[in-house]
Amino acid sequence: MAINRRKFLAGALASGLGGARLAKASSDHGGFISSAKIGDNFAAIQLDEAGRIVRSFPLPDRGHDIALSPSHRQAVAFSRRPGNFAVVLDLESVQPAFQFKSPANRHFYGHGFFSSDGKLLFATENDFDAELGCLGVYDARDGFRRVGEYDCHGIGPHEALLLSDRKTIACAIGGIATHPDYPRQKLNLAEMAPSLVYLDYRTGSLIEQVFMPSDLYQLSLRHIVEGPDSTIWFCGQYEGPATEAVPIVGFHKRGQPLRFIDLPPELNARARYYAGSIAINGDWSQVAVSFPRGNFLVTIDSTSKRLSGLLESSDICGIAGAGKDFLASNGQGELLQLDGTVISANRFSWDNHLRAF
C-alpha cells in the first residue's frame, strides 16, 4: 500500500487543522496531559486545548501513561515499569498531588483506567514472584486503597481499557516476564505467550482470550485502543530475530482471530519492530500509531483499514485524538499536528503517551 504524503497533507488541511484551531475534545475542560523528562527530573505536564502548558506536577521518577477520571478533574500518573508509585493529580489545582504505591510484591506496568463512575481505579501490575499479571483495583474514594485484583491470565499485562459498553475490560498481554531485581531484562523470550484478553468488568472473570498466532509468538502486545464496530486496535514490539519482516499493528473483533495491518515494507523496516503508542480520533474514523525508532507516525482508516497518512518526526511517540484529528508529541519536546505543524516547542522530552481530555 503506497503512502501518499501529499494526499494526506491535503486531507489534513481540508479537515481544518490549523495552528490555533485544534478541535476541542468532548469535555468541558479540554486539554492534554503527558509525562515528561525535564533535565534530570520527571513530571506530568497538563496542557490546555491549544497545547499551552497549564501546570507541571513533579514525579519522583520516570512516569508513563496517565489515567483520567471520567469527570476529568483527577488524573493518576503511573510510574514506568518496574516502578511502584502512582501520583494522583488534581487537574483543577484544588488538592495537592499525593502518591500511593503498589504492594511490595507487585509493580505497575505504567497503565490504568478509572471505572465509569470514577470510584475505582484499575492498574496493570506484575506479580513478579509468581510471574503472573494482574489488574490491581484501588478505591478512588478512599485514598486509593487497594481493594482487590483481577487475574489477567497472562504474563506482562500492559495497557488496559474499560470499553464503551462499560461491561468489558480489554487488556494487552505483552507476554514478557520481568523481575524488579533484574530491571528491564526479559526473562522468557523463548517461551512468550502474548495475547489480548477480555475480562468482565464487574467480576474480573475471563470472557475471551486470543493468543498471537504461533509464528508471531514473540510479538509482545502492548498498546490498545477501542475502535468502531467493537474492534480493538493494537500495536506491539517484536522480540524475535531481527531478520524477519513481521506486522506489529493490527485489530481484533470478538470471536475472531487477530488480524494484522501490513505497513509498506520500507516503513515496516524503518519501524525497527517497535510501535510506541496508539490512539483514535474523536469520530473513530482514524487510528494513529507511532513508531519512535522509525521516527514516523501513520494514520489508518478504521473502516477500510488502509493507510491514510504519514508524519515524519524524530522520536515521535505520544498521540492523542483531538476532535477529528490528532496531536502528537516527541522526545524533542515538540507538540505537533499531523500536518507537521509544531504548535509548541519545549526544552524537555515528552514521554511515550499523550492523553486528551
Next chain:
Amino acid sequence: MRRDKPTCLLAVIGLLFWVLSLKAAAAGQDSSFAQAIDRFASDVAIPTYQTLYERFSDLDESVGKLCATPGLESHNSASAAFRQAVLAWSAAEVIRFGPIRQENRLERIFFWPDTRSRGLRKIGADLAKGDIDAETELEGRSVAVQGLPALEFLLYGTGHEGLADIAGDAKRCAFAKAVSGNLVKISQDLDKVWKDPGGYQKILRNPGTDNPIFRSDGEVIQEILKSGAELVELVAVAKLQSPLGEDANSARPKRAAFWRSGLTVGNIKANIQAVVKLQERAQLSDMLPEAERGYARNLNFEAGQVTKPLESLIEEETTWSALLRDPESRSLLQYALNPLNGMKDILSIYYPEVLGLKLGFNSLDGD
C-alpha cells in the same frame, strides 16, 4: 545591505569550502563506520564463535569420556573443559544481536537468570523420568534444559557425586552428554552462519533500503555499541548487584551465574575483557575524532578498575558465597559497580553522542 563583488565571492567560496568539508567529514565517517563494521565481523564475531564452537566440541568430547570411563580423573577433565567452555561463552556474550538472537540460541545456550528455577525443576523431572539419553535431541525441549546452566547442574549440582565415582551415574551422564551435544550443534550453526559470506555478515556490511535490518552503517554501529552496553548493564545489575544484596545478611549468592561451578567471578571478568576486546579489535576508537579518543582510553581504564579486583578475588580461591559474606571482598565487588556504570555511559551515551548516533528518549528501551 549591498556587498561588493570580492566580498560576495569570498563568502561564496567560504560557503563552498564549508559544504565540502561537511561532505568530506560525512564521507570520512561513513568509511570509518564501514571499516569498524568489517573489523567487527572479521576480527570479533567470526573468531569468537569459532572459539566457542571449538570449546563446546572439547567439552562434548570430555563429557563423552566421562560417561565412557566414570571416575575422578574424567570428572576433573570434564570440569576443566566446562570451565573453558564457560570462558568462551563469556567472551561471546558481548555479541547480543544477529544469529545469537535467532532460533532462541541465546536462551538455549544460557537461560539465565532463571528466577523461578525452571531449569532445576525440569531437569529433576527429566532425570526422574529417565527418558533422555546421550543422543536425545533437546532442541524442541524447554530452553531451561538445553544449555550451560543445565549442564552445570548436572556436573556440579545436587547428586553429581556419582559422576566422579567409578560406578558412574549413567542416566545423569547421558543427560549431560545430550546437553553438551546440543551446545555443539548450536555453536556450529553460529560459526557457520557468521562465516558464510552471504550470511549475516553480508547484512551487516551492506546496509541500505533493501537490507532487512540496517538502513545505514550508523545503525550497525549503534547495534554494536548497544550490544556492549547491554552486557555491561547485565553484569552490573544481574550478575553483581542482585546477588550482593544490600548487605552481607541479605546477600543471595545463588542468584549469581555459574555459582555451582565456582565460575561466577571468572565469567564476569571475561565479560568485561570481551567488551575491551570488542573496542580494540573492531578499533571503534578510530571512528572518533582525535580529540574525543579519550573516551576509548577511559573505557579501558574503567574496565581495568573492574577486572583488577576480580583477579585478586579469583586468586583467593574462596567460594562465591564466602566472598559475599566477607566485608573486604564485598566492598571490592560493590566498588566494581562504579566503573561498570562508567563503561556503560561511554558505550551508550558518549560514543553515540560523538558519532551522531544518539537514540531518541522514546526509542531507548521499548515500553
